[in-house]
Amino acid sequence: MNQVASLDHALVVADLERQVAHWLAASRTFRDAEEFASLAAWKSVERETGTPLRKQLHAAVEELIALGDATVALIVKARQDPALVEQAATAVQRFRRRYGQVDTTLDFLGDAVNSRTSPLLCAALTTLDQLAVASMAPVLRRANKPVPRVLVYQDKGTGASILRAGVRLWAPGTIMPVAAIKIVRHNLYRPTSLFHETGHQVAHLTGWVPSVRAALGRALADDRQLQGMWTPWASEIAADVYAFLLTGYASVAALYDVVGDAETILRWPIGDPHPIGWLRTALGCAFSTQCFGPSGPWVQLQRAMEARHTLSSADESVQPLLVRSLAAMPRIAAACLSAPVPALQNRPITDALDPQRVSPKALAVLETSAAAALWTSPHWRLTEGIRIVALAGLREAEHPETASHWIDRARTWLTTEVKAA
Structure with missing residues (x-):
């Protein structure tokens, strides 16, 4: 090796050492979970959820x-053997790309945990964690499937979303051990x-x-255009059915508040997995009927929508x-x-989730039988928490003049930690 080549080799190896030192030092900070979420936020997450996450x-x-350590070892060898320099350089690039993948994973989960920024918000999200698990149990237990734990977090926007338990995360080899559900601010206290x-x-x-896709296909077999329109929406429709069976008309009214933007309610964006907002609302009203x-x-909601957003506007x-x-x-x-x-x-799903449990009549019976205790009792929270959400949402929707009262009542219920005697 001549002197110039020897100098270049030394400079390249030194640069690789510098790069890997930077990324390795940054990686080691990840060992402290408080680098991306506060200790108080981590403590607020239930053990069954937080432990598998951590x-x-x-x-x-x-x-x-x-x-990173393996990359360092390879660079040390490359200092003595120029033939290994290219391999070492490739290893550095691989390491920094893996750093980015882990960083994205930690950032997402850290933000989710760290959204519990106050005692009130922490109490609300903890209640929603529990309601989410309870909402899946009747079906999954009957199906002999494990019920995933849930981490609910608050974020901006108009619509909720889920990162399902069991999906692969950004970092290779990592699997989401719980379901992470985003709830948006405007629906935090009406969480259908x-x-x-x-x-x-x-x-x-x-x-x-x-199965939902096939059922839609059969129902619309006489109209191939409608069949081609509706069947790709099966996933979102199934989720709408689920919300309806658990919270009744409250879910329909809350959905309309999200999709009722005059600029988009009649649009059909290419590739959107959601039904056109107008049709999605009409379907919810049909479920109720x-x-x-x-x-x-x-x-009344169907009539109001038809009057406000006429089909001639599409x-x-x-x-x-x-x-x-x-x-x-129908x-x-x-x-x-x-x-x-x-x-x-x-x-059918209705075998496990009877819609009559969230009919206006059934919710009125619940309201009367439990009286004031419905909003304070640990027993009612544990046994009827989802129907309490359905009741509050129904009352808010059907009586606009007293909506603020029901919104405040739901907020107080969700943010008050109730301990059993």
Whole structure:
């Protein structure tokens, strides 16, 4: 090796040493979970949720550091053997890319945990954690499936979302041990969207979505255009069904508040897995009619939507599909409610979640029988927490003049930690 080549070799190896030292030092900071979420926030997460999360994160960090240490060892060898320089340089690039993947994973989970920024918010999100788990239990236990733990976090935006338990995270080899559900600020105290997201988790574990898609296909077999329109929406429709069966009309009114933007409610964006907002709301009203009868606040909501967002405002190419969809809505609703669930021996989801439990009449009976204790008792919170959400959402929707009262009542209920005697 001549002197110039020797000098270049030494400079390249030194630069590789500098790079790996930087990324390895940054990686070691990940060993402290408080680097990305406060100790108080971690303590606020239930042990059954926080422990598997921290174990998964610890494993990802230790694998990252081990990769960094191996890269350092390779660079040491490359200092003595120029033939290894290219291999060492490739290892440095691999290590820094893995750092980015782990960083993204930790950042997401850290932000989720750290959203519990105050005692009130912590209490609300903890209650929602528990309600989310309770919402999946009736179906998954009957299907002999484990019920995932849930971490609910608050974030901006208009719609909720879920990172399902069992999905692969950004860092290679990491699997989400719990379900992480985003609840948006405007719906924090009217959290029917929480059950739309748990519906996605249940549908995935039970093989329900293909069945809903097939049921829609059969219901619309006489109209291939409608069939092609509706069947790709099966996943989101299944989740809407789930939220409806758990919280009744409250879920329909809350959904309309999200999709009721005048600029988008009649649009059909290419590739959007959600039904057109107008049709999605109409389907929810059809669920209510089929399950609760032909009179109720869902009738007024449908009329108000039709008056405010006339179908003539839609794109001309979409208008005929909207008109025909509305005419077919009763059979579309029936198909969705009766679609067999493979993990339930092909029985419909309504076998496990009876919609009559959240009818206005049933919720009125709950309200009367429990009286004031409904909003303070640990017993009622434990046994009827989801129906309490349904009741508060129903009252808020059907009586706009007293909506603020029900919003405040729901907020107080969700943010007050109730301890059993």
